[in-house]
Amino acid sequence: MTSPAILIVGAGPTGLTLACELARRGVPFRLVDAAPEPFRGSRGKGTQPRSLEIFDDLGIAAEVVGAGRFHLPVRFYEADGSHHDVDLHAGRHARPDAPYGxxxxxxQWRVEQALRERLRALGGRVEYGVALTAFAQDAxxxxxxLAHADGRAEVQRAxxxxxxxxxxxxxxxxxxxxFHGQTLERHRMLVADVGASGLDREHWHAWRGAGGFVALAPLPGTAQYQFQAALAPGLDEAPSLAxxxxxLEQRSGRRDIRLSDPTWMSLWRANVRMVDRYRAGRVFLAGDAAHVHSPAGGLGMNTGIQDAYNLGWKLAxxxxxxxxxxxxxYGEERLPVAEWLLGLSSRLHFQAFEERGIAVRRDEETLQLxxxxxxxxxxxxxxxxxxTLAAGDRAPDAPGLRDARGEYRLFDLLRGTHVTLLAFGAGWxxxxxxxxxxxxxxxxxxVIGDGGLDDAHGHARAAYGVETGLFVVRPDGYLGLATDAREPAPVEAYLRRLLGPR
Known part of the structure; x- marks a missing residue:
């Protein structure tokens, strides 16, 4: 077999995102996974706006959004049978600078499916039943x-x-x-994908019973619900539909809801751990291999996707x-994000367990924008x-730009594998x-026109907060360099850092 430039181990959302990033750049890679087949569970069921922007860049946002739902209200039931509804994202909608609000x-399996299909369209594939057992590296x-499911072993050089x-x-x-951190053995949860009769699919149903929390969230595009229940200390029964x-009956007090047809079950323990480095020579870690934490806030899968998005263009x-x-x-930028992630998800986790419910905090931090x-x-x-916008920040979107071909959004220009030079004002x-x-x-x-904020490019000028200036937008949609001087040397030097000699 021809040696690939990159060997990716693990074909979940992180590995698939990295593979797509490499494939569209023409970088040879091999993607293997020890599992015999694709993952079939809901697990990470919340995709954050920043990840949707990445999917927009990869060309799968419409497919993922079409398979999901925004603003599903949570219906909290009280002991007397009454209830109240809460939209965890009330008032948060698309804005000119952020198309996903x-x-x-x-x-999660829908997200992985969309990524696999995109990878296939780019000429890549996943090899299942192939596990990493050892490696050695030189300069x-x-x-x-690699060990294959049929007993074969091979050595792959990359x-x-x-x-x-x-x-x-x-x-x-x-x-x-x-892998530093701790396991909170007292904080366990049973999660399963099941059918459920006796419930509508327009709400995420949640009960705070005396024995603990239980919830059923309808999974869009399916007939299933994700079942979630906190497990009391000492309850060591194996996961089962029974x-x-x-x-559900103990905590909701209802006998009319019948569960059926489980397709995935998992017993989750609260692990809060992270690495102290993302790189060991020619070996890198991304996603849960580098950080694990509570699912509170729906941040884990998304952070792995964003790890891969940061690393892919740099490898290429x-x-x-x-x-x-x-x-x-890569590690310099993503290690602080992992540390922040563990802190935020842990705070949300303890809030949820103390309140015997769902952590209701949702803001710019949890949306990862x-x-x-x-x-x-x-x-x-x-x-x-x-x-207010500086080098290192996420590059905002903006509608209403126009050229000879018609009207477009700024993200239309950023989409792809290139570096973007975004200039405001005249003389560039x-x-x-x-x-x-x-x-x-x-x-x-x-070049964004030099009119006032009410001109055709007003949204872009407002989002970037400048009258004149030049931004170098990295391939992953972050502002790399910002200057208001028309000197070529600093920009040329910076582009060499990102692209190599030209």
Whole structure:
């Protein structure tokens, strides 16, 4: 077999996102997973707006959104049979700078299915029943030993190995990377995908019974519900449909709801752990292999997707000649995000367990639109007076832009594998033309008109908060460099960091 540039271990949302990122850049890779077949459960059923923006870039946002639902209200039932409804995302809708305003309820298997289909369209595939058992690395490559389900073993050589293989990551263990944290044995939950009669599908149903919390969330596009129940200490019964039914009846006080046809069950324990580094030589970790935590807030799957989105373009750039130091910025930028993630999800987790219910806090943090890298080494802020938007921040969207081809959104321009030069005001054309000539298809540019905020480009000018200036937008949609000077040298030097010599 021809040696791939990248060996990806684990084909969940993280590994699939990374594979799509590499495939659309023409980077040879191999994607393996120890499981015999694709995952079939709902598990991470909340897709956050930032992840939907990534899916927009990958070309699958419409499919994922079409399979899910926004603003499903939670119906909380009281002991006397009364209830009240809560929209966890009340008032949060699409804005000019953010086309996805709230969390999308969609089962994880649907997300994975959309990513696999996109990967297939890009010419890639997943090899199931292939497990990583050992690896050795030298200055040039990694030699990975892979065990097949039929008993065969092989050694695969690749320039880099990326472990996207979950909380029990073989890659992490073999790399000798510590997984710091704790397991909260008293905080356990039974989760299952089941059929349910006697309930409408227009609400996420939740009860706070004397024995604990129980809920049934309808899974869009299916006939199933996700069952969730906190387990009391000392209850060591194996997961079963009978156990789900008993907990539901005990805590809801209802006998008219009948559960049936379980397709997936899991006993979850509260693990709160993370690595202290994302890289060991030519080996990288992403997703749950690097951080595990409470599902409160619906952040885990999304953070793994965003890990992969950060790493993919950097691997491709280094393979095409950029300095290897670019790969160190992956851990530099994502390790603080993992630390923040564990803190936030733990706070939401304890809130939910104390209140015997669902953590109701939802804001810019949980939506992950505010995640940025201002303090990373790739954030190059050259303006004496930055506005509210600075280098390292997420690049906002904006509608209402126009050119000879008609009207478009800013995200339409950003979509793809290139770096974008976004200029505001007049006088940038010569500089942009020179940079495009030097970098070719790796760079695109647009000039936002120099009228007032009520001109045709007003949304973009308002979102970026500038009258004049130049932003270099990284391939992953973050502002890399910001300047208001028309000097080519700093911009050229920065583009070499991102793209390598041209």
């Amino acid at each position: 709230s969390t999308l309820l969609v089962p 040039d490559a990694v030699d990975a030993t 320039a880099y190995l990326v472990g996207c293989d979950g909380g029990r990551s073989a890659t992490r263990r073999l790399a000798g990377i510590a 156990l789900c039914q008993r907990l 750039a280094v393979l095409r000649g950029a300095d290897d130091a670019l790969l160190d910025t 505010g995640i940025g890298y201002r303090h990373g080494s790739l954030a190059c802020e050259l303006r004496a007076r930055p506005g 054309e010569a500089l942009l033309a020179a940079l495009r000539a030097r970098c070719g298809e790796a760079v695109r540019s647009v």
